[in-house]
Amino acid sequence: xRINSLLPRVALASTLVTLSCMVGVSLTxxxxxxxxxxxxxxISSGEQTLLKGISAAPNPAAKxxxxxxxxxxxxxxxxxxxxxxxxxxxxxxxxxxxxxLTLAQEYQGVFTDPSEQEMxxxxxxxxxxxxxxxxxxxxxGAGFLKSxxxxxxxxxxxxxxxxxxxxxxxxxxxxxxxxxxxxAIELIEADKKPTDVDDAxxxxxxxxxxxxxxxxxxxxxxxxGDSGEAKVRLTKAAEIAPADPFNYLLIxxxxxxxxxxxxxxxxGMPNGPAKDQELxxxxxxxxxxxxxxxxxxxxxxxxxxxxxxxxxxxxxxxSYYKYRHNNSTAGMQQLIDKYKIxxxx
Numbered sequence: 001x002r003i004n005s006l007l008p009r010v011a012l013a014s015t016l017v018t019l020s021c022m023v024g025v026s027l028t029x030x031x032x033x034x035x036x037x038x039x040x041x042x043i044s045s046g047e048q049t050l051l052k053g054i055s056a057a058p059n060p061a062a063k064x065x066x067x068x069x070x071x072x073x074x075x076x077x078x079x080x081x082x083x084x085x086x087x088x089x090x091x092x093x094x095x096x097x098x099x100x101l102t103l104a105q106e107y108q109g110v111f112t113d114p115s116e117q118e119m120x121x122x123x124x125x126x127x128x129x130x131x132x133x134x135x136x137x138x139x140x141g142a143g144f145l146k147s148x149x150x151x152x153x154x155x156x157x158x159x160x161x162x163x164x165x166x167x168x169x170x171x172x173x174x175x176x177x178x179x180x181x182x183x184a185i186e187l188i189e190a191d192k193k194p195t196d197v198d199d200a201x202x203x204x205x206x207x208x209x210x211x212x213x214x215x216x217x218x219x220x221x222x223x224x225g226d227s228g229e230a231k232v233r234l235t236k237a238a239e240i241a242p243a244d245p246f247n248y249l250l251i252x253x254x255x256x257x258x259x260x261x262x263x264x265x266x267x268g269m270p271n272g273p274a275k276d277q278e279l280x281x282x283x284x285x286x287x288x289x290x291x292x293x294x295x296x297x298x299x300x301x302x303x304x305x306x307x308x309x310x311x312x313x314x315x316x317x318x319s320y321y322k323y324r325h326n327n328s329t330a331g332m333q334q335l336i337d338k339y340k341i342x343x344x345x
Contacts, residue, residue, distance in 0.1 A: 047074050054083065060090040060103055068110045084111045085196075088119045097130030118148060119196070122157035129161040137161055138173055145180075152194050152205075155184040156213070163216045166223045174220050181217040185210065211241035218250060227254050243341050245299035245306060252292040252313070259285045286320060291335075293317040298339035 043051075050070040057063040067087050070077065077083075091107060094100040104124040108117065121144050128137035141158045145151060162177025188210050193202045218233035231254045238247040262282035269275040293313050300306040321332045 042078055044074075047077050047079060050074070051079060051083070054086075060087075060094055061099075063087065063090055064103055064106055064110070068106075071110055080111075081115075084113075084116045084119060087111070088116075088123060091120070092123045092126075097127055101127035101131055114148075115196070117144075118151055118154070121151065122153045125154065125157045125161065129164075134161065134165060134170075134173065138176060141180075142176070149183075150187055150192060152184055152187050152192075155180040155187070156209070159184065159213070159216060159220075163220060166220055171223055174224050178217060178220050178224070181213055181220065185213050185217065188213070207240075211237045211244065211247075214240065215244070215247055215250075218247075222250065222254075227257065230254060243299060245296050245303060248292050248296035248299060249306070249309065249313075252289060252296055255285065255289045255292055256316075259289050283324070286324065290317060290320050290324065293320070294332075294335045295339045298336045299341065301340065 047070065050066065050073070054063050054066040054070065057066045064087055067083050070083060071080065074080075087107060091100060091103045094103060100123065104120055104127050107120045108124070111117070111120070121141070125137045125141050128134070128140060138158060138161070141154055144154055148154070159177045159181035162173035162180070165171075165173050166177070188205055193205075197205070214233050214237035218230045218237060221227070221230035221233060231251060234247050234251050234254075238244070238251065241247065259282060262278065262285060266275065266278045266282055269278060294317060297310055297313050297317060300310045303310070318329055318332065321329055321335075325331065
């Protein structure tokens with residue numbers, strides 16, 4: 001019998017995971033006054049003036065300078081947590097990596113409380129990576145995690161940097177990234193919600209971040225060469241986020257490679273019961289390939305980023321499907337249609 005050798009030409013697409021920080025509270029209207037026991041606001045007029053100065057500052061650098069003045073004069077101000085959060089947001093939004101890095105380092109010198117340091121650390125790591133200082137990004141993050149091993153945002157940011165480097169054919173950080181990503185998954189599944197994340201935000205971590213983490217860990221395992229573990233992780237990602245075609249793209253590649261290896265092994269076996277058993281196994285595997293290809297094709301319809309690989313998958317699927325169905329494509333489109341996501345009314 002003839003076994004097709006049509007490994008799909010699949011490029012590793014980017015896994016885009018956005019890590020959300022706390023939503024910044026605008027300081028334009030100042031900080032809501034809190035009353036002391038005497039009924040008077042505990043934010044002094046001097047603090048109010050400095051807070052207005054932060055709001056009026058024209059850019060993140062100027063805002064940080066004004067915030068530093070506030071913290072220097074009023075280190076125990078009740079407005080400090082909000083100012084720290086707002087400044088982290090401001091710095092995180094800076095597009096220029098060197099500027100972001102400078103501001104993040106200045107922030108560290110102003111906002112020295114542990115919670116404030118944790119707030120800026122993912123941004124600092126991102127800035128270091130953006131400046132191509134990858135070794136420093138990982139050493140900085142690893143140093144922070146020694147005393148804060150469950151810092152979820154830091155774990156995720158380090159994993160993102162390592163995953164992106166792996167996709168750029170730099171596998172140096174794969175071991176650490178796998179460690180950090182795996183621990184991040186454990187924290188989310190154990191429901192260890194960070195104190196600065198509200199219930200709505202935590203729900204997004206579970207529904208959006210968790211499948212993305214599984215996907216990235218699966219991708220890292222592929223780079224590592226552990227396709228078995230990659231398949232486990234990607235299958236889990238697909239279970240949590242069944243509408244994401246990229247999971248099925250990667251799973252299909254793994255299954256197809258297993259099928260190709262099995263087909264080669266089968267062709268070299270002597271006739272007999274063992275060869276007959278191997279044929280049953282690889283045909284079952286081929287059916288899984290067909291099903292996964294159909295999944296990816298259905299879910300990627302209209303996805304411009306995946307159209308080239310989708311077309312290749314269609315060609316491969318047709319060849320495999322015809323092989324399993326007496327050289328006919330009858331029923332193939334129905335198989336694809338079965339996995340399409342119904343349009344919302």
